[in-house]
Each structure stands twice: as structure tokens, then as C-alpha cells.
Amino acid sequence: MFSVFRWLVWRRLAREWRRASLTVLGVALGVSVFVAIRLASGSSLASFTETVDAVRGRAELQVSATGDGFDERLYARIRREPGVTAAAPVVEVHALAAAGDQRARVAATAVEPGERAGFEETLLLLGLDPFAERPFGRLAGPGDTLAAAAGLELLASPGTVMVTRAFAARAGLAAGDTVTLLAAGAPVALRIVALLGREELQQAMGGNVALADLATVQELFARGGRLDRVDLIVQPGARDRVQRSLASWLPAASRAESPRTRTKQVENLVRAFSLNLLALSFIAIFVSTFLIFNAVALAVVRQRHDIGVWRALGLTRGQVLVLFLGEGLLLGTLGGALGAALGGLLANAALAQVGRTLETLYLVAQTDKLWLDSGVLATGIAIGVLSSLVSSLAPALEAAATPAAATLREGSFLEARRPPYARLAWSGVGLLAAAGGVTLWTHLARAPLGGFVAAFLVLAGFSLLAPAWTRASARLAEPLARRAGIAATLGVRAVEEAAARASVVIAALMVAVGMLVALTVMVGSFRRTVDQWVTQTLRGDLYVEPVGHRASLGATSLPAELVAAAARLPGVVAVDTYRATTVTAGDRLVQCVGIELAVQRDYGGLAFSGGEDPRDVLNRAISGGGVAVTESFAHHHRLQAGDSVSLPSASGAVRLRIEGVFQDYSTDAGAVLMDRSLYERLWPEPRTESLALYLAPGASSAEVRAAFLELAGPARWLYVTPNQALRRRVLAVFDETFRITWALQGIAVTVAVLGVVSTLTALVLQRRRELATLRAVGARRSQLRTLVLVESALLGFSGSLLGCGSGLVLALLLVHVINRQFFGWTIQLTLEPGVFTGAVVLMTLTATLAGLLPARIAVAGEAAGALRTE
């Protein structure tokens, strides 16, 4: 059978290598997108895991507390816990850094939002106790006496640090040089006493790891008396027992966990984002299945006569099926392998994009190291193979059903039976109805994945409508084509004649355009909603935070005296202060935020679900010690206004009444908002991370800004951002987040267009005799070109119209179902006619251009050759 395959399939593919290449390329593009996205997402998380593993050293358990950490006096008791053989206290911060001593550089003006004021590196700084570190091997490996001695120097000399060889090499530093960190916006110079040699640390965060004495870090970052965690080494077999024992007496906000638990939490945090990105990456694969289907189907049509000969010579139906499945398998395997390779190359670009988004939205530190997971590559190839097998099954079955006798008669009708238009259309309607049912179930069962199932059913349903739509489009277009001349008329008729093949192309275009329209509508609606939210909610005239505040994961704060002085600046009528801590509620990370609710009530613009007056909600929260929660929080925790929420505070679990649910798009993790006074009761560490200044009517924002900067002094790097600039920054971050979706969408459209080129070329070759007959009876070459171009234009127009329909349905799904179930956000759907008309124009033009190559083929060669019979 292998020889038969080689003779009958491989030879033909080798001869028609250009067309086969188009199909392989289409599959490859689809697979490459999937592989690139998976590698990028996986690399970001793997980088995080690697960092966690590198900085934990030999720790088997970690006692940690979310938010502000825990009192360092607990360390002594933890160390004495039975079963613990070694314990090391740790303070962990992320800080912006620059090589050399930057203190002399004056922060003359405020830094523009998004810029880093020359502090381009982000260091993970660990504050350790050198005396407790030996068993954990972080400061020095076994036998590394130099590093051990340097570790002790960290203790003896304040203001010193150890950095990795990798970081030093990149920054052009050596032992004895200085590195400057930003702590609450103020530059702090640290002397490098030694370079860290442990290989794991060179990889963690790209080598951006530094170790310093615990007290140094506590002092620099205002973490006096606090620890982020205590790492433990326990007796063999005692881990579970120690964990249970610690849980019995540790404060509610603290817990003893495996170091990998943090990785799990971050994975949960980013799961929704990663899943949506993955779903998008499947669109290109979905479109490429149409490519394979048509490639194999056209091969069947063009070889129908030969199939009759094979059957007459003794090839069984099963063997015919195997041959055509084998063709699909071959194309899919080649496409999958090429796609995996391409995906590996694309992954770097995707990594930068995905990493930026994860860092911006989820504060997961960005990495530029790509993990080439062979499992992902293999999965990509398998997807290419599987999708090809599935999509070539129907044409292969059709080939196997070819009756030998009928096709051996000269002049036989070579095209397949007409598609069963009515049956397919009703099946499509059935699938759309099923999509409706799944949507309802998704809403009731709160099963987010149901949204993707519904989306797939919508695409499948519209695909089955494509044959009837194709025929209808051709018939509707014919009167118009008649006015344009005989060439246009024949072009339209050709679409109707080849409806079986043309409808597959139209279905592929429908998928690509549908996703384009859906994403454009969704992103546009989302952007408009965010813009409205920013405009309504961000009412402050100036926003202040230290440079490096976000990178530090909120660990930096503004000096209390600066905060107090800000309120006394001329023109300032109110100051809202902000501080936040991250806690674990249920199994999810949640932000607890403390602000001046009274300022928010009088000057702010929070929008509460149900349209309740924000003043009433905030007054209740202020007087009753209640909280307001974001929509995301309410959705994930299945709570609503009037319910209670349990939060782990520094002194134990507290139950707080939810006074209202408000719209917030800054994070999908969920946030709980409370008054500063309540916050400081729950987490008694008064600090202010950022400010919002409200000015009197007529006060000059620029003057107040300048006055504030003067107040802050030249040695502090701050973002002092006017309202408009902050709004622009928020929207810029939004646009950056969605940039990758446009790249994915572009690839899906490219794959669809490849389908147009490939199919039209094959149809032209199949109709060579017909086209030659036209030439013989007097048609000009230009008329033949027009015929083909009209065909491709009609395919594009028809496919894009159908795509507008599917896109509208998908947009509704994306906005009201998928987004709602995953993120809990309310998005105001906005339908702009320009989106639809733009998609139709773009795809019609693109498809017409794609017809240029087949048009050229149609007029190439002399008519006589094609008219000669066998």
C-alpha cells in the first residue's frame, strides 16, 4: 500500500507542489499561532516558577502572609516548632534599578507615566539573615567560602548587596561597584560586595536577583519589624505534620505552604487571560481545517476519473479512503511540523507581548527567556495532524463512494453531487439553536468554558449555512452581473456551479471575518466602557505615586509628611490616599484597598451596579464599617450587595458587610474597597502608596503639580500625572493588552485568503477546458481575467457578509457570556456600522486581489492544448 500511496498521491502532490505548499502553509500558520501563544504563556509562568524555585533554595515549607507580611517576632516561635531543622526569615521586594550611583541625578521634573526615569532594570531583592542562610544555600553553595564571607559582610556593612554574575555582566558592574535602587521613588545606592555564582540564580528573573541583609531591606523599603516569609527545612517525613501544627496557631493571615503554592496561585490568576488567548489561537487552526478540507475535496474532484480507473483495476473502497486520508495526513503533518518550527520563532515576539500584558495586569514579572517545551511543539504537530485527518474525512469518504463504472464513460459529470442545501442549512440552524441552549446553560451553571463551546457551535452552524448562502448570493448577484457583461455573469455562474467548493471557501472567510468583527466590536465596546469608566471614576486632578511603585508590587510608599503637606498646598481641596494589600480569600488572591471614602463620596465617581446612588453606598460603608467590592470580586465569589465577605486580617478573620458592587476594570482578580480607618484597623501599618489630589475650581493643575514636586524635593522620583495624561495612559495600556489579538486575527485572515487563492487556482485548473472553449468561441483574455476576478470578489463579498452575521452573534457571546463568566465585567455593547462595512470592504478587496494569480493561470497557455481530448 505504501508503494501505491507513493505512486498515486505523493507523485501528484510533488507535481502540484505550489498548491500543496499553500495548503501546508495555511496549516502551518494556524499551528504556529497556537505554539507561539502556548510557549509564550508557558515561558512567563515557567520563569515565575523558576524564580520561585531559585529563591527558595532548599526550603521545603514556607510560612508566608499575603499583604504586609507578618510580625517578625513570630520568627522565633516558628524556628522552635518541632520538626523544623532550619528556618530563615525573608523580606522580598521588587525594585527598579540602575547601574552606578544615581543619587546625584536630580529628579527635576515628574516622570511621564510608563517611563522609568533611567531605572530600566527590575531587581528582585531578597533581604536575608546571613547567619540563618547556610542550610538554604542561597548566599553560597557548599564549600564556597568566599561567598559565605561576603554574606557576613552584608551583615557587617550596611548598604551592601550581592548581585548575580548575569546581572553584573549585563549592567557592566563588578564587585565593589554601586547599584542604585528606587525605594519609594528615592534613589538608594548599594555597594556590591560579591557576585552570586549559583546557576539557578543566573536564570531566575533573567538574573535580576540581588541579596542583601534583612535589616537593610527592611529599612530601605519601610518594612521595619515585618517579614514576608520564613523558609523552613524540616525533618525527613515531617513536612505534613509540621504544616498542620503551624496551621493550628499561626495568625489567620499567615499560612504554611509548599513553595510551589505561589506558582499555583499565579497560574489561577492568569488562567482566564491565558485561556482566552489560547481560544483565540485556535481560530487560525479552525480556518486552516477548511483549507485542508478543500484541498483534499478538490483533489477528489479533479481525480474522479482516475479514481474510477483505480476502482476498475482493483482498488477497494477502503483503500481509496486510506489514500485520501493519507493525503490529508501528509499535508497536516508537514503543516504541523512547519508550524511548530514557525511557532518557536514567533514565540519570542509573542513572549514580549504576553509578558508585558501579564506584568501590567497581573504583576507577574516579565521575562525574555523562552522555554522551548517539547510537549507544546508535539501538541502543535498533533493538532495539525488531527485537524487534517478530521477535515479530510468527508472528502475521502466521498472519494471512496465513487462508482467505477460511471466515471469511466467519456464526458461524465465530474463534479460531486450538489450539496444538500436544505439539509445542511437546517443542520446549521440546529447548531445555532444548540449554541443558544449552551449559552443559557453557561449562564445558569456559571461554567465559563461553555462560552467557548457556544462560540464553536455558532461558527459550525454558520459554516453549514454557507452552501445555501453561496447559492443565494450567486443568484442575487446575477442580475447585477448581467449589467456588467457576460464575463461577470459567467463568473457569478461559476460560483453557483462550484457551490460545493465555493461554500467551503466562504465558510473559511466567514470564520475569519466573523472573528475580526467580533473582536473589533468587543474590543471597541470594552475600550469605550473603560474610557467611560476612567472618565467617570478618575476625578482627581493629579495622581501621585513613586516611580517603581507598580514594579515593587505595592511595596513602596510615600513619606507621611509629604502626604500631609500635599493637603496644605494652595488650590488643593481634598486628598485621597491609597494603600492596598493582597490577601487570599477562598482560593483566590484578592486586593484589599483602603482609601478616603469620604473624599470618594464627595469628589469621586464610582458607579455602582443597579444604579444605586454612590453617596448612599459610601455613607453606609463609612458609618457601618462595611465595604464595596468590584464586579469581578462579586462574580468570582458569588456575592452581592447585602452579603458578608470574610477576609484574613492581621489579627484574624473578619466578616464585613458588602454595601455595594461597583464597576472596576483595573484588575480581573477582584478588589475590596474600604475606608482607610477600617483598613488600618485590619492591617495596622499606616502607609500611603499613592495620592489623588482634587483641586478647587479654577486652580491651575500645572502650578499645583510644580508646587508638589518642589515639596517632594529633587531626590525623589515620582509620577505626578494630570488626569488627562492618566486617562491616556490607561487607554494605552488597554491598547497594548489587546495588540496580540490583532496579530492573531491577522494570521487567521491570512489563512483564509490562502484558502481563496488555493481553491480558485484549483477550480480554474479544473475548468481549463471550459475556459479554453470560451477562448475558442471568441472570449478575450481580459474577459477571462474578469470572470475569475468576479468569482473571487463574490467569494469575498459573500463570505464577509456571512461573517458579519456570525461576528455579531460572536460579539454578543464575547461581551455578555465569555467575558462575564471569566472576568465578571459589565461591558456596554456598541455596534458601529463602520466595523461591518469596513470588514466587508476589506475582505472583498483582499479576496479580489487573491484572485489575481488564478486569473493569470486562467489566461496562460493556448486554448488548443486544453481542448485536445485524451
Add this chain to the structure above:
Amino acid sequence: MSLPALRFDAVVKEFSLGEARVRALDGLTLELAAGTFTAIVGRSGSGKSTLLNLAAGLDRPTSGEVFLAGQPLSRLGDDEITRLRRERVGVVYQFFHLLPTLEVRENVALPLLLEGVPESQALARAGALLAEVGLEPRARARPHTLSGGELQRAAVARALVHEPALVLADEPTGNLDTRSAAQVVALLASLVRRHGATLVLVTHSAEASAEADRVITLSDGCVVHDAAMTRNG
């Protein structure tokens, strides 16, 4: 007494043409002895090609039974008929039906390949048949470079390469000039006799039917004349 190579027993074959039903064979009954050369003649539409398609198992009768070497084809599934055809039947068509993507020798070797014969053996056997039909120099050529006569000789070689017991030829000279037609018929008849096969030749050509042992005339799906032919020498 040996089994007949081919037997039709009250075979009826009807086709639908739009709303009308056409009866191509109307209760046809005949037996063809093994090792003989039978010519089937008749006007267009008399049922000749339908008879051949049924004999090759490429189609099924509406009623009646077709026996191939004593086996009733109606009791066999599609795969079994296909295997039977692969092993025991060779077909030569009016329009040659050589596969354009294969060389001439590969076209000839294809039936052996389908039977599972190793490629090298199949090509060697094909080469031998091509030598018998005088096409050895064109063994590696593609079909589109051959003349009509050469194409039909290659088709004859393909029909005989797997030593079938029955060779069916459907108007093999229909697309050939007079000289080529005579050559092909003579070649076909001599090869079939040499290989001990039974030959059924459907033809319009009186010259072609002159070579046959027996001439059966069909009209409107029935046998209207059945004559054994005597030849000199």
C-alpha cells in the same frame, strides 16, 4: 466439463434517465466457454458496454445473475468483487484510461502492485509484457507522449499483466486508425490465446469481430444472433 468463464442468467439492467427508465439489458442469458474469443456486436445503445460492466463487476444487474468462473456476483460484497476483478479480470477500454501521472511501465505494473506484489517484481513483470506488445523502448515515457495505438497496446499489457482468466475489451479500436486497430486486435487475440485467457471483445468493427471464435449480436438488450465463426487455417 469445465465451468464457463462467464455466464449471464436472465439478466436485466435498468437505468434512470431523468423521469424515464431505460432497459439496457432485457433478460440476457448467455454462456461463454473458457479460453474462447467472443465478439459482442450491435448498434449504439444495444447494451454491449453494460454487459461488459456487469461482467467486470463494475455494476450490478437489476435482476438476474452474473456468474464469473462459476461464482454468483450478487452474493459478493463490493470488496470481494473488487478482489475478484483484481485477480481474475483484465479490462481494456476504448479511451485507454492510463493514469497520466505514472510512466507507461508503472501503469502496466499497477494491478500487480494492488495485489501486493513487491514493486521491483511488479515492474519487472510489466517490462516483460511491454516487450511482448513491442513497447519496451517507451517503458519510461508518460502516456501523453504516446500515440493512440501505443496507448492501447500499453492498456492491453496492463490488462494482461496479472494473468487474468477473463479479458474484457470495450471498443478497444474505437479511437484508433485502421492500421493501429488491426494491430491491436491481432495483438490482443494472440496474447489472450497465448496466456490461456478468455476474451470478450465489444466492437463495432467487422474486422475486429472476424478474429473471434464466436460473434454475439445484441439488440435492445437481447441476443438476436449467436454464431460460431469458422476460420481458415
